Amino acid sequence: MGAEREASVESGRRSRGLLGSLVEIGIIAVTAILLAVVIKTFLAQAFYIPSESMQPGLEVNDRVLVEKPSYWTGTPERGDVVVFADPGDWLATNQVPPAPTGFRAVLAKVGLYPTGDHLVKRVIGVAGDTVECCDSGRIVVNGTPLDESSFIAPTDTCDGPMAQDNGSYVKGGCRGWKAVVPEGRLFVMGDNRANSADSSFHLCSPKRQKSDDPACGNAFVPVSDVVGRVTVVFWPTDRFGLERRPETFESLD
Template sequence: MTLSSEGSSQLQSEKQPWIAVILSRVIPGIGQIYAGYLLRGVIIFAVWSGSAMMALLSLLQPDINVGIVGLGLLIHFALGFWNLFDAHSSARKSNSPQFETLRKSKKDPWLAVFLSLLIPGLGHFYIKKIGEGIIFFIATIVVAILAPKIFVGILQFGAAFHVYQFMNKRKDLSQEKTPLLIGLFVIASLVVSSAISSIASSALETRYIPSASMIPTLQINDRLIVDKLTYKFNLPERGDIILFSPTQFLQEQNFTDPFIFRIIGLPGETVEVINGQVKINNQPLEEPYIAEPPTYQYGPSTVPENNYFVLGDNRNNSYDSQYWGFLPKENIFGKAQTIFWPLDRRGPIQQLP
């Protein structure tokens, strides 16, 4: 059977609901735009991205508002999930009743594609190609464990295109565009997920405290949120509790994990520890946060340019600058902002003397 140019044009103007879902799974709101609801899609994208930004900015504040963070994350993830249903509904509303009746009368190839992009093999189970589905599913598990993430994306593409081929034997215009659409989805998914991961990892990370060197401020097994952006725009200050990679001296002693200490001496300052008191430029430093006064003597010693002098709050049980020297600025990568676990210790970390 052939279609008239008018009938063909009408069919091409119809929207595939599962294509809308696939698009909105990459970026919320895009599926609605595809379905013809431009303003709706823009609003969904703005709220989705804005809620994530709200949570991120709150996490970067010294006094974290857990309620705002929780609300932002709740809106972000809930909207991202609801948006999939809305994209599907928006596309259906754009279609004629005749097209929807025809689409629902048989298994939807784009649903099979969506399922395969979700979990390779799932689309094959949907169309009852059980053997192929098992092969793709097992291959995905093996590749996810042993290979880089990009190979999982290749498997997603292969499974999605393979399942679509099973359901559309004829070589029409729609089928010729399928590899391009699926490939763009896989590439976009990898790019978006990598970008989000990169942005998150460059701004924040979590750490736990493995030693007693910062008692009483930080206890063993405290879980922290670390701000990795502050020192890209500001210099470290006295009293900041910082995370840093091991210095050359520490690396030679086979230390590889990051350290966490408090900044005591700034570049150009003279540091001395004498009679249980830290002195900066011969002036005593008030330190209400330490476990007990230091019992050792140190200095006087001048902190070199672009270096810092760091000590643990547990002064007499801390392997810090008194032993291994000054800390180069380039080794500092984060500022400890807040304790998020255990719950009874949750809150901002005391920074300044």
């Protein structure tokens, strides 16, 4: 009888021990998920590069980490590579990747699985800036030509050839254009200027800009749509590297 009682007590201890372990595992899992959500919301988030528009610095399917604290009290600066939500039909249907499913979808929700439903470009102009193409083939910001040779893809004629037939003019072999960045907006461009549907691509003609056509705002990215600044390529490992603001932007007022 005593042996049976001891066996029953031991079984109860094991049950309570197992239950306690399960509760502990559950608490750890919930804490980890909450911590991941906090990190995604306030600190950092993973994305992958869906197109060739940021070559050579960022290649298709590179995984990058975007940090957010830089813009807690400030705004994106010229030269920053930023990830932002589509400001209005910039992403073609075939550029939007299928949504992750299963466990990957859960990881994406907490920022641990890279997503590709945003865009990544370099900030060229901020509110109040005048951005123009071109001076001897170079993009001009507030009258200062940018030396972008160290980070953009090589071009045959100029550093801003993607502007469409939207009233632009030919100047030195380039399509000329000019824009003043509105308050609360950014003028962004891809580093692969021959293959980037960016602000210059969506820019209205000078005449339409002066008419205050609402559609012309589509060329500029709202600061509120910016998720954060690209700081590091973390995958593939052989391309691991930090993303820094080019020195040429330091010369701008």
